[in-house]
Amino acid sequence: MTELLSEQGIAEALRGLPEWRRVGDAIERSAELAGFPEAIEVVNRVAERAESANHHPDIDIRWRTVTFRLSTHSHGGITEKDIALAGEIDGVIPSV
Numbered sequence: 891m892t893e894l895l896s897e898q899g900i901a902e903a904l905r906g907l908p909e910w911r912r913v914g915d916a917i918e919r920s921a922e923l924a925g926f927p928e929a930i931e932v933v934n935r936v937a938e939r940a941e942s943a944n945h946h947p948d949i950d951i952r953w954r955t956v957t958f959r960l961s962t963h964s965h966g967g968i969t970e971k972d973i974a975l976a977g978e979i980d981g982v983i984p985s986v
C-alpha cells in the first residue's frame with residue numbers, strides 16, 4: 891500500500907539521493923548533459939523506466955539541462971514510488 895512518507899522518512903531517503911532536493915511536496919534534481927541529443931537520450935531512458943514503474947516525473951528540458959521532479963500525484967506528496975524512481979533516474983544519468 892503506497893503511503894505518504896513522513897518528514898523523517900523523506901529526510902532519510904534524501905540522504906541516499908545526494909543529487910536530489912526537497913521542493914515542497916516533491917523531490918527534484920537537475921542534470922547537465924553533453925548536449926541536446928544527449929539530454930533527449932536520458933529523457934528517453936527515464937521514460938522507459940517510468941512506464942515500467944507506472945510512475946512518471948515532471949520533466950523540464952532546457953537545451954542540455956534536464957530537471958526531473960517527482961511527486962505521487964494520487965497522494966499529493968512524496969511516497970516510496972518517488973524515491974525508487976529517483977534512484978532509477980540517477981542510474982541512467984551519465985556521471986561526468
Ligand SMILES: C[C@H](O)[C@H](O)[C@H]1CNC2=NC(N)=NC(=O)C2=N1
Pocket residue numbers: 944945946947960961962963964965
Ligand atoms: C492511474 C494513475 O494515473 C497511474 O496509477 C499513475 C500514472 N503515473 C503517476 N505518476 C505520478 N508521479 N503520480 C501518480 O499518482 C501516477 N499515477
